[in-house]
Amino acid sequence: MVSGVEAGALSIVPALLAIGLAWRTRDAQIGLFVGVVAAGVVYGALNPAAVGVPDDLIRAGPHVAEVSPQADDASSWSVGLGGVLLGSVFGLKVVPEIIATAPLFGPWYVENVLLAIFAIGGMIGLMIRSGAIRGVLEALADRVDDSADAEKAAFLAGIAVHIDDYFNCLVVGSMMRPLTDRFNVSRAKLAYYVDSAGSPAARLAFYSTWGAAMVGFIGGGIEQAASQGNLPSGMSGFVGAEGNAVTGAIWPLFFNTLFTGFYSWIALAIAALVAWQVFPNIFEMGREESRARAGNGVVGEDDDPMISEELDRYEVYEGATPHWRNFAVPILTMIVVGLGAMFWRASPVIYVDGATGSTLLRVAEWQLVAPPAGPWSFNIGGVSLGIASVAAFAVAFLMYRLQGNIPSNKDATDAAMVGFKGILLAAVILMFASSIQNAVTVLGVASFITATFGNIPAFVVPVVVFLTTAFVSFSDGSSWSTYGIMFPIAIPLAFATGANLPLVLGAVFSGGIFGDHSSPISDTTVLASSTSGSDHMVHVRSQIPYAVITAAITAALFLLFGFVLPEGFRVIPY
Known part of the structure; x- marks a missing residue:
């Protein structure tokens, strides 16, 4: 395994490259991958001997750095310019190791995160094919009489399909689009409801893919704090003998953040107020809704709607009998099995x-x-999302086949494959997010940040962490990749300054959701536009004012509670 180095200010280079390239290329994966590669280059330049540069070449050229303070062995040689250059090239050798040793590829993550992502994806495909999704739509349509009801139905559908943000965006937009079109609700408004009930709601669902992944990200920050010697003695049980976080021990800490994840709660509250016609349609959203209500189209004449062709092509089996219970049973299975494993x-x-x-x-x-x-x-105990999601997938598969809502085993496996492909991007992003977490940890970015900002007042830390995380997530478009960057920084900073830990964790979670909710390069924002059939930039421009209002309220709350709450306050003991 790659040993850590103290890279100082250079430790932030991979993160800055990841953010900058993600913004420039509009592709978070490219930025994250380049960030991981940059970490290998920096690591090799600072430690050329560790990446295999011969001793005589390390000393070649003008001396630019000291390798070690000892003076009696070869490791004490100061590094020449040639050694730095060769080390940066040889450092590419550690890139695969940084990726391979990322937390995601540990047994616990494979079982509880990767397996869960694909099981949920397969279940989406089965639900579409069997008519379970259509059954939910029909149940809602029976209670809709006008555009206001259609908006409420779109918001409530987003809340109901909260098990995963990708699940939400893939299902709700496609499911609700015919209903909102019928009542002249603009596609931009539908995309807003899909996006507002996607990541914000999924982040609060501890039994979702988010719950397991977020515990893992917190664990990475705990490990970083322990390696720096900042972990409080009362939390020694959070790290095992080998320095790895005890994932189960982190769950109560994560549960505290359900109360401090202010952005999610406020985003959901504002979306509900908009749906119930209490909060007005402002700026571009007002223009979109005025045109649609006047009967001039749910999209503008110059708009370029994004519609997922694969989802549009994939249809309900003609012999299926749609019913909302066929959707509810697998979802309840996942919740019950997940909670049962947790308290077993x-x-x-x-x-x-x-x-x-x-x-x-x-x-x-x-x-x-x-x-x-x-x-x-x-x-x-820890929520066993892998067991829960596989159980739900199996229940859906068997139930739909026994009902005859899916005609054959081959048809069912084809439906599952469509779902697997639809969820693949989540797995790819998580892989790079976990790798960038490993990369910045190897370079000691947390040590640099805590040394630089360790003297700021504790009450300011939560709001500063929130604003910083919001900037990063808006720039790279991925909350998960942002968490990979920020948790190894924020957790040691909280311990070093005496800030309230649950509040700081909530600030990181909230900042990440802001980017997922508003960035034009966010995967969920793109999916919301696509499945809702909205022009993407119209969706972004119409949604950002609501996201900014939400962020402003959130920042004020973090500042207030940062001042009021003592360091040791927690809602749930840990």
């Missing part, structure tokens, strides 16, 4: 005393340990 007493992770609220014991996942005696004691 045979796999304790954290014991909490209900009388005192204190954490009594932490143990490794799946280790069989009898709970300690005491009133109201209970244990919290």
Whole structure:
């Protein structure tokens, strides 16, 4: 495994390249990949011996850097310019290792994140083919009489399909577009509801793909803090003997962020107020809605609507009987199985005393340990999203086949494959997000940031972290890649300054959602435009005012609570 180095200011170069190129190319994957490559170059330049540059070549040219303070061995030689240049080239050798050793490829992540992403994707395909999605639409249509009802239905559909942001965008736009078109609701307004109930709602669903991934990102920051010696003694159980985060122990910490993820709650609240005609249609959204209500088209004459051709081509089986229950049963299966695994007493992770609220014991996942005696004691394990999502997929497959809503096993597997392909981008982005997290950690970016900003007042840290994360996420268009960059920075900074940890974590989550909700290069924003049939930039321009208002309220709350809440405050004990 690549050993870490203290790169100082150079540690931020990969992140800056990732952000800049993502903005320039409008492609987050390109920026992230180049950021990982840049990390290898910087690593090799600073440590040429570690990447295989011969000793005599390390010393070639004018001396530009000291390798080690020791003076009695070859490692003490100062590095020449030739060594730096060769090291930067040889540093490309560590790029595959940085990617391969990213947290995503550990057993826990493969089981609980990658497997879950594809299981959910396959379930989407089955739901479309079997008419389960259409059944939800028909159930909603029976209760819609005018455009105001259609807007409420679009918002509520987004809330209902909250299990994953990609799931939401892929399903809700396509499902609701015929209904909103019928009642002259602009495509830009539909895309706003799809986008506003995508990432914000999925981030709050701890049993979704987001829950498992976010615990992993927090774990990366905890590991970074432990490596710097900043981890409080009371949290020593969060890191195992080998320096790896105990994923199950992080869940209660993550649950605290459900209360401090202000951006998600405010975005959902404003979208609800818009749907119920309380909050006005402002700026470009007002123009879009005025034209549509006047009967002049749900899209403008000069607009270029984005419609997902694959989803439009893929149709419900003609012999299917659509019903909303066929959608509800697999989703409820996922929730029940996920929660059941979480509180299964045979796999304790954290014991909490209900009388005192204190954490009594932490143990490794799946280790069989009898709970300690005491009133109201209970244990919290990790949500096993892999088990839950596969169970839901299996239930959907069997139920639709037994009902005859999918005619054959081949038809069912074809439907699942359509869903797998639709969700593939999520897996790719997560791979690069996890890799950029590993890359900036190797270069010691957290040490640089905490050394630079460690003396700022603790009450300012949450709002500063939120604004910084919002800028990064808007620039790279991906909340997950932003989390990979920011958590190894924000968590050690919180410990170093004495800021309230759940509040700082909520600030990172909130800043990431802002970019997902507003950036023109955000994958979910593009999907919202595509499946809603909206012109993409019209969607972006009409949505940004609402996102900015949400961000302003969020920033004010982080500033207020940063001043009010003490360092040790938490809603759920951890």
